[in-house]
Structures are given as structure tokens and as C-alpha cells.
Amino acid sequence: MPELPEVETIVRKLALVLPGQVIKKVTLFHPKTFHGDSTSLVGLKVENITRRAKIMRFNLSDGRNLVVHLKMTGQLIYVDGELRLGGGHPTADWVHDLPSKHTRVMVEFEQGKTLFFNDQRLFGWMKLVTDEEVAALYSGLGPDVTDPALTTDYLVEAFRRKSVPIKVAIMDNAIMCGLGNIYACDALNLAKIHPQRPAKSLSETEVDRLLKASQETLTKGIELGGTTFDGKYVDVDGFAGQYQSVVRVYGREGKPCLNCGHSIVKTKLGGRGTYFCPNCQV
DNA sequence: GAGAGTGTTGTAAC
DNA sequence: GGTTACAACACTCT
Numbered sequence: 001m002p003e004l005p006e007v008e009t010i011v012r013k014l015a016l017v018l019p020g021q022v023i024k025k026v027t028l029f030h031p032k033t034f035h036g037d038s039t040s041l042v043g044l045k046v047e048n049i050t051r052r053a054k055i056m057r058f059n060l061s062d063g064r065n066l067v068v069h070l071k072m073t074g075q076l077i078y079v080d081g082e083l084r085l086g087g088g089h090p091t092a093d094w095v096h097d098l099p100s101k102h103t104r105v106m107v108e109f110e111q112g113k114t115l116f117f118n119d120q121r122l123f124g125w126m127k128l129v130t131d132e133e134v135a136a137l138y139s140g141l142g143p144d145v146t147d148p149a150l151t152t153d154y155l156v157e158a159f160r161r162k163s164v165p166i167k168v169a170i171m172d173n174a175i176m177c178g179l180g181n182i183y184a185c186d187a188l189n190l191a192k193i194h195p196q197r198p199a200k201s202l203s204e205t206e207v208d209r210l211l212k213a214s215q216e217t218l219t220k221g222i223e224l225g226g227t228t229f230d231g232k233y234v235d236v237d238g239f240a241g242q243y244q245s246v247v248r249v250y251g252r253e254g255k256p257c258l259n260c261g262h263s264i265v266k267t268k269l270g271g272r273g274t275y276f277c278p279n280c281q282v
Numbered sequence: 283g284a285g286a287g288t289g290t291t292g293t294a295a296c
Numbered sequence: 297g298g299t300t301a302c303a304a305c306a307c308t309c310t
Contacts, residue, residue, distance in 0.1 A: 003289085071289050121307050162298095232288080270301090271302070
């Protein structure tokens with residue numbers, strides 16, 4: 001289930017192999033997943049691939065865009081003849097057996113490669129849209145955590161009138177994009193800030209610490225290829241991410257805090273499981 | 283069978 | 297209008 005580092009990992013890998021390839025055939029296994037006329041993709045070339053927040057955008061040779069959101073359970077798997085993009089062995093056995101029962105869309109290219117969109121819960125989507133529609137999708141999104149435009153000053157201003165818990169605020173895409181539940185919990189632990197604090201109660205120093213912790217957490221997530229729990233996320237090669245091996249608090253209820261050794265506690269905040277250290281996160 | 287799950291959006295109530 | 301809680305999306309796993 002992808003967050004920003006997972007999406008970034010997928011985009012980086014696809015950007016190495018997909019540009020220049022021409023779509024030969026598109027097969028829909030579930031109509032709900034694809035919005036638009038999938039048959040009009042045939043014959044189009046993929047020009048390049050970019051990302052904004054957790055939305056992937058494939059620029060196509062007719063000027064339109066294929067945009068993809070994986071939501072909770074989506075996966076994009078790129079398969080060449082032997083399923084060996086990265087040269088190693090995929091972590092997940094099931095990638096040898098595609099399309100699977102969770103495959104919703106299959107895109108075949110003239111060069112013999114195939115891109116599979118798997119999505120267990122059917123929340124994810126693919127849309128064929130114009131540049132204007134892309135702009136509409138992007139409108140209302142705050143800067144990415146990885147965006148230099150995201151500054152301490154900007155966040156101080158954004159938090160100034162917000163009485164929502166800071167964890168809810170940093171997961172609000174209108175304020176900033178890229179921190180999902182796992183990384184939001186970890187960034188707050190790294191910054192030693194209690195997730196329940198009203199956003200406006202943070203001092204400038206704390207906001208600065210939180211921003212740096214957020215950037216550091218996401219950067220590490222990207223370096224490690226994202227997070228895989230229960231084999232649910234794999235990158236385009238079928239490889240699992242490695243962030244879960246260094247995760248600070250998420251899923252570590254009862255285990256020692258990496259800052260102070262106190263037991264990690266789980267609560268619920270904004271409807272989401274929230275892990276934190278009640279000793280050092282204040 | 284109940285509950286929870288890494289995302290996002292919409293609704294109703296205050 | 298801001299805020300908050302909750303449901304919904306649809307499915308699998310514990």
C-alpha cells in the first residue's frame with residue numbers, strides 16, 4: 001500500500017524503461033478502475049513519467065496523460081519476457097503469475113513488455129485526461145515534502161489557525177503532500193512531537209524540526225525503496241521495500257522507542273492507527 | 283464473525 | 297466558515 005516513497009520508487013524505475021515504448025493493447029479486467037476510453041491508448045507512445053503527491057502521470061504522444069493513483073492497495077508491475085528488470089529475483093512469488101485475480105488493467109507494449117495494474121480493494125484508478133484535467137487534479141494540493149517550496153515559514157503560516165491535531169495537519173494534502181500514516185507517525189517521533197498537539201500550538205522551532213524530520217523520514221523511505229508489510233507493496237520489479245526494517249514507531253506497539261527506550265503506544269487519531277512514544281514526544 | 287488495514291473524499295452536525 | 301467525526305469505497309487477513 002503505497003505512500004510517497006513507494007510511488008517515487010515506482011516512478012523512478014518506470015522512467016528508466018517506459019519512455020519511447022508504444023502501447024499495443026489495453027485489457028480491462030475491472031471497468032471501475034479505468035476512467036475514459038482505454039482503446040484510444042493504442043498506438044500512443046509514452047513520452048515521460050512524473051509524480052505529484054501520490055499521483056503518477058504518464059505523458060502520451062497525443063498530448064494527453066494517463067494518470068494513476070494507487071490508493072491503498074494498488075500496484076504497478078512492469079514485466080519483460082523474463083520478469084527481470086532489476087536483474088535480481090522478485091521478492092514476491094505471485095509476480096510470476098500475472099495477470100492475477102487482482103489485476104485490473106493490463107497494458108501491453110509493442111516492444112513485448114507489459115505493465116500490470118493490480119488493486120485488491122478497487123480504490124485506485126487510472127484516468128486518461130487532458131493537461132487541463134491534470135491541472136484540476138493537482139489544484140488544491142500543497143507542496144510536496146520533497147519540494148524546496150515547502151519552507152518552515154510556509155508551514156508556520158499554514159498551521160497558525162489550525163486547531164486540528166498536528167498529525168492530521170501534516171497528512172492534509174491541502175497543506176503538504178507526501179506524508180502518509182506510516183511516515184507521519186515516524187516523522188513525529190523523530191521530531192519528538194506529540195501527534196495530538198494542536199497544529200497551531202507548535203513553536204517555530206518545533207515546526208522547523210518537524211519539517212526536517214519529515215524530509216529525512218521520506219528521504220530514507222525513498223532510499224530504501226518504500227515500505228512493505230505482508231508483501232502488500234512491491235515495486236515495479238516485484239521487489240519489496242526495506243523501510244519497515246528501520247521503521248521508528250509504526251506497527252511497533254509495546255516495543256522500545258528509538259529515542260528514549262520507553263514503550264511505544266498505539267492510539268487512534270483522525271480515524272487512523274497512530275503510534276507514538278508518550279515519554280519523549282511532547 | 284468482528285475489526286483493522288500504508289488513501290482520499292464527501293457528508294452531516296456542531 | 298471552520299472543525300470534527302464518521303461513512304464510504306471493496307476486499308483480505310487476523
